[in-house]
Amino acid sequence: xxxxxxxxxxxxxxxxxxxxxxxxxxxxxxxxxxxxxxxxxxxxxxxxxxxxxxxxxxxxxxxxxxxxxxxxxxxxxxxxxxxxxxxxxxxxxxxxxxxxxxxxxxxxxxxxxxxxxxxxxxxxxxxxxxxxxxxxxxxxxxxxxxxxxxxxxxxxxxxxxxxx
Amino acid sequence: xxxxxxxxxxxxxxxxxxxxxxxxxxxxxxxxxxxxxxxxxxxxxxxxxxxxxxxxxxxxxxxxxxxxxxxxxxxxxxxxxxxxxxxxxxxxxxxxxxxxxxxxxxxxxxxxxxxxxxxxxxxxxxxxxxxxxxxxxxxxxxxxxxxxxxxxxxxxxxxxxxxx
Numbered sequence: 173x174x175x176x177x178x179x180x181x182x183x184x185x186x187x188x189x190x191x192x193x194x195x196x197x198x199x200x201x202x203x204x205x206x207x208x209x210x211x212x213x214x215x216x217x218x219x220x221x222x223x224x225x226x227x228x229x230x231x232x233x234x235x236x237x238x239x240x241x242x243x244x245x246x247x248x249x250x251x252x253x254x255x256x257x258x259x260x261x262x263x264x265x266x267x268x269x270x271x272x273x274x275x276x277x278x279x280x281x282x283x284x285x286x287x288x289x290x291x292x293x294x295x296x297x298x299x300x301x302x303x304x305x306x307x308x309x310x311x312x313x314x315x316x317x318x319x320x321x322x323x324x325x326x327x328x329x330x331x332x333x334x335x336x
Numbered sequence: 337x338x339x340x341x342x343x344x345x346x347x348x349x350x351x352x353x354x355x356x357x358x359x360x361x362x363x364x365x366x367x368x369x370x371x372x373x374x375x376x377x378x379x380x381x382x383x384x385x386x387x388x389x390x391x392x393x394x395x396x397x398x399x400x401x402x403x404x405x406x407x408x409x410x411x412x413x414x415x416x417x418x419x420x421x422x423x424x425x426x427x428x429x430x431x432x433x434x435x436x437x438x439x440x441x442x443x444x445x446x447x448x449x450x451x452x453x454x455x456x457x458x459x460x461x462x463x464x465x466x467x468x469x470x471x472x473x474x475x476x477x478x479x480x481x482x483x484x485x486x487x488x489x490x491x492x493x494x495x496x497x498x499x500x
Contacts, residue, residue: 233397256398256420257398257438265438269431269440270433274420274431276444276446278469280440280444304440305433305440305441305443
């Protein structure tokens with residue numbers, strides 16, 4: 173029995189959130205595939221020259237994922253998460269707060285809420301929200317280069333999706 | 337992109353977990369109902385003389401719940417959470433890390449993993465696991481009286497379920 177209170181002023185969700193929106197030249201179904209099929213994900217998930225040598229996806233609610241990002245100097249960053257909501261071609265929600273089997277992770281950092289809306293003419297309105305538990309983590313994510321990094325990745329994602 | 341590493345030694349899941357197991361004299365279906373129907377929940381959710389004046393349940397994955405616990409002196413403790421996994425009559429998983437719409441809560445405290453196994457003769461093997469993000473939170477939950485509180489509640493739950 174926890175004692176979470178309502179959000180006090182100053183930590184309203186908007187202050188803990190980062191959002192990227194793009195119109196991508198590929199259908200929602202294709203963009204969704206690029207977010208859920210490991211072989212496609214590996215082609216765009218990190219801003220080049222970073223790579224993602226390992227991507228494991230258990231695409232079901234409560235299924236885990238495991239993603240290793242590798243920097244240009246060879247340093248690897250492993251991340252584990254779990255899928256919270258899956259609406260094929262429309263929505264994907266995941267978090268690093270829990271991992272497979274709902275085990276709590278070492279540190280809840282953010283929940284990713286992705287929507288893929290039909291923008292007509294085979295295009296997708298792609299919205300990626302990263303909602304954090306603390307304002308400090310939102311700031312840290314922003315300083316890590318969220319906007320540039322996710323922006324660059326959205327371009328790479330479009331490149332992969334538009335060729336499917 | 338977070339940088340969660342593997343759990344270092346000392347914070348293995350077992351050290352962050354509290355578990356209660358009971359054989360209850362009611363079927364898994366009835367015990368599950370008592371965990372998911374607000375009017376039934378109100379009858380057992382807090383160890384008496386505590387009460388639960390407000391229980392709202394949106395029983396779907398990603399649906400929120402809102403539970404207000406009231407102490408004997410009238411102090412109220414509001415809690416919000418979200419359902420992660422629902423297997424009618426068998427399993428229920430929820431967390432206070434996120435709330436409805438997957439918004440991160442103010443403070444992730446624990447994830448509850450409940451299983452309701454058929455123990456024969458109309459009885460249920462009821463297992464309630466509370467898995468925390470930190471050892472400190474597990475200890476704090478234990479000091480709040482997890483074992484006595486959840487144990488007493490399990491008795492109250494059995495009382496309500498066995499009359500259905």
